[in-house]
Amino acid sequence: MESLELTLGHPAAVEALERTLLDGLDVERCPQRSAVPVPAGELLLMPAATGAFAGVKIAGVAPANPAAGLPRITGSYLLLDGPTLQPLALLDGAALTALRTPAVTALALRALAGPDTAHLVVFGAGPQAFGHVAALRAVLPLERVTVVARRPGPATELVRYAEGLGLAAAVGGADAVAKADLVVCCTTARTPLFDGRLVPDGAVVAAVGSHEPDAREVDEQLVGRADLFVEARAVARREAGDLLMAGAAEESLVNLSELVTGRAVVRHDRPRFFKSVGMAWQDLAVAAAQYSENRSSGSGSSHSLSAT
Structure with a gap:
């Protein structure tokens, strides 16, 4: 071995x-x-x-x-x-x-994002945030990144990292989601990070920070507005607190294989939300x-x- x-x-x-x-x-x-x-x-x-x-x-x-x-x-x-x-x-x-989680998000968001996707807002400044910036930069035509994080030091490090990838980058606040094409949540938060009503209709949101039924990074306002995508309905039913706490119906969920194989319909007149718990x-x-x-x-x- x-x-x-x-x-x-x-x-x-x-x-x-x-x-x-x-x-x-x-x-x-x-x-x-x-x-x-x-x-x-x-x-x-x-x-x-x-x-x-x-x-x-x-x-x-x-x-x-x-x-x-x-x-x-x-x-x-x-x-x-x-x-x-x-x-x-x-x-x-x-x-x-640290490698596969951003890759899963990139696979999903590549199928869900619009053709003019340019602005990524990332919540968090830990290893997953760094990995997601790199993975999404590799598969989408990103131009700029806004970092929203609790600690200024790691946030500044992530900004410099994004700039090293050729992206314009800055630290911002949660209201940056109002001008986002992509929003990715990579935190240990147990309560929503932003007001889901601010997310534009054409934007895509991904949450990867938890696999617990009583923790969430997004609110019921976003879940109620969005088309919902998950790695698997069975897993989401057990572990996806973002969806469970918002009362999302299982029949409203589309799994990743349906998205990748082209069986899922992707609309761009409402937000798309991808919830990942890891499999x-x-x-x-x-x-x-x-x-x-x-x-x-x-x-x-x-x-x-x-x-x-």
Whole structure:
């Protein structure tokens, strides 16, 4: 078994996710995430298997870590051979999460955004905010970024990072959503970050900060106005507090595979809202793509990630 460093770029991660869905993965039947409360926070167990590969992520969520200069998300990912379940590789679970979560958002927002998308408003200035700016810059014609964050130091760092990607960037307030084409929420907030009535009809909003039924980053005003998109209806029903607390009906939700395969109708006369809680198949898709890239470049052999 080898230890793999994550070297995939955001476009390759987006492609791996898209390919998995186009190959026919049934997102509504994927294994559930197990969550166990522990004194420091929460332990998550996320298994998945699709064709040539299987894998499991063991992740820790430690809310007190950032104050001590440590990452909030910890963990490891074990990649297995699908037919034999023999271990193939070990990856950094936190790094994998930091790559695949923005890639999922980028895949969804690429399909939901309008052709003239230019202005991104991002809430938060942690690793996920940095990853989302980079991933969305890679798939959409962004021109400028407004950063809304509690701490001025990290917010300024994110502005400089965005400028390094060739974007105009500045720190702003929550009312910046009124002039946004995209709004992405990457925070640990448990209550809404902005007034959903301010979001323009043509804008797209994504919330990725929580996987708990009693936490949300957007309000019922936005949910009530928007067309609603999720990774999977079954998962949203259990974990998507943004939707559950707003009383969204399950039948109003469109899943990501329907969006990617073109079966979903995307309207641009109202907001579109994508709620992500994270699913194990996403980690597997990206980990398998990294393994295949390493094998291809090192020995000329590779595996494909295909659904069963």
